[in-house]
Amino acid sequence: MTDATANAPARSLFTEDARTKKRNRAEARFRAYGLAAVIVGLLALVMLLVSILSNGMSAFRQTFLTIPVELTEARLDPQGNRDPAEMAAVTTFGYLPVLAQSYIDHVESLGIEHDLSPQAMAAMISGEAPAQLRSLVLEDPSLVGQTVTLRVLVSGRIDGFFKGRVTMASAERDANVTPEQLQLAQALAEVGVIETRFNWSFVTAPDASGQRPEAAGLGVAILGSFYMMLVVLVLSLPIGVAASIYLEEFAPKNRLTDLIEVNISNLAAVPSIVFGILGLAIFINFAGLPQSAPIVGGLVLTLMTLPTIIIATRASLRAVPPSIREAALGVGASKMQAVFHHVLPLAAPGILTGTIIGLAQALGETAPLLLIGMVAFVRDYPAAPPEGLFDPASALPVQVYQWTQRSDPAFVERASGAIIVLLVFLIVMNAIAVLLRRRFERRW
Amino acid sequence: MPLLWLFVIVLALGALGFVLGRQRAIASAGGDARQLHSLPNYYGSNVAILTVVPALMVLAVWLILQPMVIQARVTSLIPEAAIEQIGSRSLVMSDVRRVAEGLDTAVAAGALSEAETRGLSTDETDVRARLGEVGVALGGAVTPEVLAAALRYRALDHTADTLRSGLVIVLAALGLAYGYLRTRQEFRARNSVERAILALLMLASTLAILTTVGIVFSMLFETFNFFELYPWREFFFGLEWRPSFEGGSDLGLIPLLWGTLYISIIALLVSVPIGLFAAIYMAEYAGKRFRAVAKPLIEVLAGIPTIVYGLFALITVGPLLRDYFAQPLGLGTSSSSVMTAGVVMGIMLIPFVSSLSDDIINAVPQSLRDGSYGLGATQSETVRQVILPAALPGIVGAILLAASRAIGETMIVVLGAGAAAALSLNPFEAMTTVTVKIVGQLTGDTNFESPEALVAFALGLTLFVITLGLNVLALYIVRKYREQYE
Amino acid sequence: MNDMRMTERGVDSKNIKMKARKVQVFYGTNHAIKDVDVDIEDKTVTAFIGPSGCGKSTFLRCLNRMNDTIDICRVEGEITLDGEDIYDRKVDPVQLRAKVGMVFQKPNPFPKSIYDNVAYGPRIHGLARGKAELDEIVEKSLRRAAIWNEVKDRLDAPGTGLSGGQQQRLCIARAIATGPEVLLMDEPCSALDPIATAQVEELIDELRERFSVVIVTHSMQQAARVSQKTAFFHLGNLVEYGETSKIFTNPDDPRTESYITGRIG
Incomplete structure (x- = not known):
């Protein structure tokens, strides 16, 4: 019997043979691929965040024009009796000339040379400004006849000029702005009449039409998202906890239980858009609930969030050792009492963490909301709950989608800004979840 | 009252x-x-x-x-x-x-x-x-x-x-x-109350079944209506997607399915190697500190809403791919393309693949690693020849779950892939998917009596059946795998 | 090098294969092995015995640097194989482990076919120059591990499908296939029934003809049956090392005697 293995030449351990060298090189390569994969993943995250932040940070700053406005009685209150009901007959179009004239006069008084027509001058002010002036006057009719100093939005293109989005060169090709307007804006900025400052109304104002990106805000969307989260929380937490308690503590091992288990794990992986179809068919077409209403969105998101909450709750119920249940049963508590008095309180931090994470997922969900009509253009804030749950509203992620569908490039900045708001909410929610876990985590 | x-x-x-x-x-x-x-x-x-x-x-x-x-x-x-x-x-x-x-x-x-x-x-x-x-x-x-x-x-x-x-x-x-x-x-009041509570708990747990039933019925019903107005043969085998609201639309599923699959394949080609290698590195090579930092950071990618990825595709990746690849190569001038949507979706799926694979690799018993090291295998030989084959069923399950995600993903393709249905091989061309068309046919003013709106339910049902099949298969494989090492 | 120096414990003039001097092992701050000196002879079965937690397995794992895979473990002192320090910076543990094979407590066949299990080592070390040569190595290893007759008709069947004793012999075949010079066995029979244990013990005795075998065991009877030399470990110290017959009949150290007679352990 020849011995192939024993005939292998004796090698010193100190010299690396050619094969070992090759193998070690392969090892190093493999390790490098692994590291590269991790780095690519991290890089993608960085790119994503940089892209959103660099595009979106400017949405929180807005360019304003500060001018004294003479509220001429002849135009704003033709009857002269300061009755708001009668003054309401003057539409926003009636306020535009007042504003434009004050602006033209102010520029003249500053002695800035320009050769713009009055129309071109007026076009530099946002279409939102006359409405702002009108609501100011209707709120306090006594202002008519006085001169008030007003800070109004400039048009989206002028705003873009100060944010670097619009340049003299691009203005040459742009039908909505001329280089002369930009020059005037530049001159006004030098004397402080036009300035770019922090803009709260991006977070609080309602959406604006496609021609007025400068006025578009997230107020209605944030409120709508908040209402939906309220619905999701109120419905999914009790239902999810109840279902988990049943499955984990009481359910007999039978076909029905198996069916429920399989259903839950499958629902967790059903595409979100399918839930949108469900919402459209059942809640809107069948049950007749209104479109665009936070209640419908909340219901759909509840169904989507339930599996997440059930899975998390069951995990934390399972983590409570059986000895606790036995101790309670041992002193004569019923099974129900053992669960509700002892197991559930001990599992509460885990349940809460799971719920917050589920809510965070629901907050960012977009696709199902598109199908239940949340894409509608809504400018009115929904009323306070519970009636407000049935009022039309938007939602944060849907607002992002809507803004991406508009042609004015200024909406890219708005959409990215809205995402920053969304991400801040998500970070806060996840941070709370992490803190809860750290604070209450118990090892048995 | x-x-x-x-x-x-x-x-x-x-x-x-x-x-x-x-x-x-x-x-x-x-x-x-x-x-x-x-x-x-x-x-x-x-x-x-x-x-x-x-x-x-x-x-x-x-x-x-x-x-x-x-x-x-x-x-x-x-x-x-x-x-x-x-x-x-x-x-x-x-x-x-x-x-x-x-x-x-x-x-x-x-x-x-x-x-x-x-x-x-x-x-x-x-x-x-x-x-x-x-x-x-x-x-x-x-x-x-x-x-x-x-x-x-x-x-x-x-x-x-x-x-x-x-x-x-x-x-x-x-x-x-x-x-x-x-x-x-x-x-016996307590027993009576507890029976009532138990009934409520049970009712809550059956909601999962009700949801599934609701999903199936809501789509099944309208899908039947659709097939009364439009021949099912032309839907499943039609090669053209040309809806027109004046009637006479071509509503063929094939181009949409092709777009969906093409994008999903690219997404998997991006996410599976990166996710798998990242998981291997994290599980086998990375030091404690590196792991403690890198793993949660990668998982952040999973917590980002898909609309964010959609916007990323729309404003960054799309123009980038168009300016540096598609146009120089003469392959197209559209910033929304199969490639754009596929790459971004791939990024989204990285943590999905990596964290599932990480769990699965860690479930391979240490004794197998010891056995391999004891024979003088290097770490990479152990990973490739012992750990990966042992973990293969689990990893296949993870990839199937990722595929099901990719097929059902909506916002990235709505914003990144385009709206034109096409049967083409060029990855830099805009194509559309099943989910995009569901959104397209059901948003805005819809008349639920026309085949153009009802087709969305047939599309939804198709999507549901495909993803359900993948999920059931994947969960089955993963469960079998777990049992093997328990 | 002082390869040929006789030890004070009266070892005969057989070749010394591995030599350990002043070996210390630390797990984090825990000092697991203290000042161990051992000479492993060629073509001999050496048994490490001692109560659980005495460090015998830890020391065994030092001999082919398996402890390297544990982050918190640190080894000091000198261990040589044929006079070469295995903890030298130039030594690649991969090459070392090809020469010093290992069999573990629990049978751990890879989830592959029986053939691939045995062929794994030769393949990664490039020992065969073709399919025929590989077949030969596999057959010879399985024969030596006394399992060939049981598996020759189902080499493609998964190794995990064998019985416990067969699995352990398969693992031994797998270890032999890389052509090691030393074979380390960490309680190889603890997971086996008495019949399988007898088969493996018989095998160990045959293996002695070609390799030097180091076996960790918690069973004193087993040590007495299979080994020529025995080392008794207690609380991380090597208490006594010598001819098996002497250790079991006339130990020098009272602690050894207590253990043998069942008073500690």
Whole structure:
């Protein structure tokens, strides 16, 4: 019997043979691929965040024009009796000339040379400004006849000029702005009449039409998202906890239980858009609930969030050792009492963490909301709950989608800004979840 | 009586039941709670449950049935001619409902009195104008038939509301009385309450089944309607997708399915190698500190909403790919493309693949690693030849789950892939997917009688069946794998 | 080098294969092995015995640097194989482990076919120059591990499908296939029934003809049956090392005697 293995030449351990060298090189390569994969993943995250932040940070700053406005009685209150009901007959179009004239006069008084027509001058002010002036006057009719100093939005293109989005060169090709307007804006900025400052109304104002990106805000969307989260929380937490308690503590091992288990794990992986179809068919077409209403969105998101909450709750119920249940049963508590008095309180931090994470997922969900009509253009804030749950509203992620569908490039900045708001909410929610876990985590 | 009031009354009766039941129980034990079978609160709760639960259940069923019954009775009032004139039965009915609701609003606002409403006729009054005054906008003038139907609708609705309120309150009172009379010293109130709670818990857990049933039925029903209007053969095997709202659309599934699969394949080509290698590095090579930082950071990618990825595709990746790859290579000028959507979706799926694979690799027993190292294998040889083959079923399961995600993903493709259906191999061309078309056909004003809208339900059902199949298969594989090492 | 130096414990003049001097092992701050000196002879079965937690397995794992895979473990002192320090910076543990094979407590066949299990080592070390040569190595290893007759008709069947004793012999075949010079066995029979244990013990005795075998065992009977030399470990110290017959009949150290007679352990 020849011995192939024993005939292998004796090698010193100190010299690396050619094969070992090759193998070690392969090892190093493999390790490098692994590291590269991790780095690519991290890089993608960085790119994503940089892209959103660099595009979106400017949405929180807005360019304003500060001018004294003479509220001429002849135009704003033709009857002269300061009755708001009668003054309401003057539409926003009636306020535009007042504003434009004050602006033209102010520029003249500053002695800035320009050769713009009055129309071109007026076009530099946002279409939102006359409405702002009108609501100011209707709120306090006594202002008519006085001169008030007003800070109004400039048009989206002028705003873009100060944010670097619009340049003299691009203005040459742009039908909505001329280089002369930009020059005037530049001159006004030098004397402080036009300035770019922090803009709260991006977070609080309602959406604006496609021609007025400068006025578009997230107020209605944030409120709508908040209402939906309220619905999701109120419905999914009790239902999810109840279902988990049943499955984990009481359910007999039978076909029905198996069916429920399989259903839950499958629902967790059903595409979100399918839930949108469900919402459209059942809640809107069948049950007749209104479109665009936070209640419908909340219901759909509840169904989507339930599996997440059930899975998390069951995990934390399972983590409570059986000895606790036995101790309670041992002193004569019923099974129900053992669960509700002892197991559930001990599992509460885990349940809460799971719920917050589920809510965070629901907050960012977009696709199902598109199908239940949340894409509608809504400018009115929904009323306070519970009636407000049935009022039309938007939602944060849907607002992002809507803004991406508009042609004015200024909406890219708005959409990215809205995402920053969304991400801040998500970070806060996840941070709370992490803190809860750290604070209450118990090892048995 | 408004719903809210009814609800409050039932709850109030329940609270009353609680107090009464508790008192009666204590009284029956001669004031000594220790003589009772259960704690006094259980007696109270028992009465409260008997008062509230049956009443609210009847209320819920009534609320679902009432509109259906009334609608059926009102529809018969409308002559066929009127239906043909307006278009379809459901359109007429929505007019009727709107007029009826408008009248309600008008009465509530005081613009019309109840008696005036009943005597309304289209000959004497311009109903549309009258309703317009109180802020109810109607699409067109109100025809006599619609007005008559609306009046009937209102009348029925009011009767039903009254009946409903009466029934629910009587039921609650009966429940209260029954529970109260049953309350005695030896009555096993705790067991009774616990049975009720258990029933509620069970009901909650069956919601998962109800959701699935709801999903399937909502789509199945409309899909049947669709196949009545459009031949199923042309849907499943049609090579053209050209919807036109004037009719005569081509609604072939194949181009959409192709786009979906093409994008998903690219997404998997990006995410599987990166995710798998990252998982291997994290599980086998990375030091504790590196792992503690890098792993959660990678998982952040999984917590980012898909709309963010969509915007990333739209404003960054799309233009980048177009300017640096597609245009120089002469492959296209569109920033939305299969590549854009695929790459971004791939990034989204990295943490999905990596964290699942990480779990699976860690589930491979240490003894196998020891065995391999003991034979003089290097770490990479151990990973490639021992750990990966051992973990393969689990990893295949993870990849299938990722594929199901990719196929069902919506926002990234809506913003990144484009809207034009195409059967092409060029990855830099805009294509569209099943999910994009579901969104496209169902957003905005849709007429649920046309094949162009109903096709979305058929698409949804197709999507549901595909992803469900993948999920079931994947979960089965993963479960089998877990059992192997338990 | 002082390869040929006789030890004070009266070892005969057989070749010394591995030599350990002043070996210390630390797990984090825990001092697991203290000052161990051992000479492993060629073509001999050496048994490490001692109560659980005495460090015998830890020391065994030092001999082919398996402890390297544990982050918190640190080894000091000198261990040589044929006079070469295995903890030298120039030594690649991969090459070392090809020469010093290992069999573990629990049978751990890879989830592959029987053939691939045995061929794994030769393949990664490039020992065969073709399919025929590989077949030969596999057959010879399985024969030596006394399992060939049981598996020759089902080499493609998964190794995990064998019985416990067969699995352990398969693992031994797998270890032999790389052509090691020393074979380390960490309680190889603790997971086996008595019949399988007898088969493996018989095998160990045959293996002695070609390799030096180091076996960790918690069973004193087993040590007495299979080994020529025995080392007794207690609380991380090597208490006594010598001819098996002497250790079991006339130990020098009272602690050894206590253990043998069952008073500690």
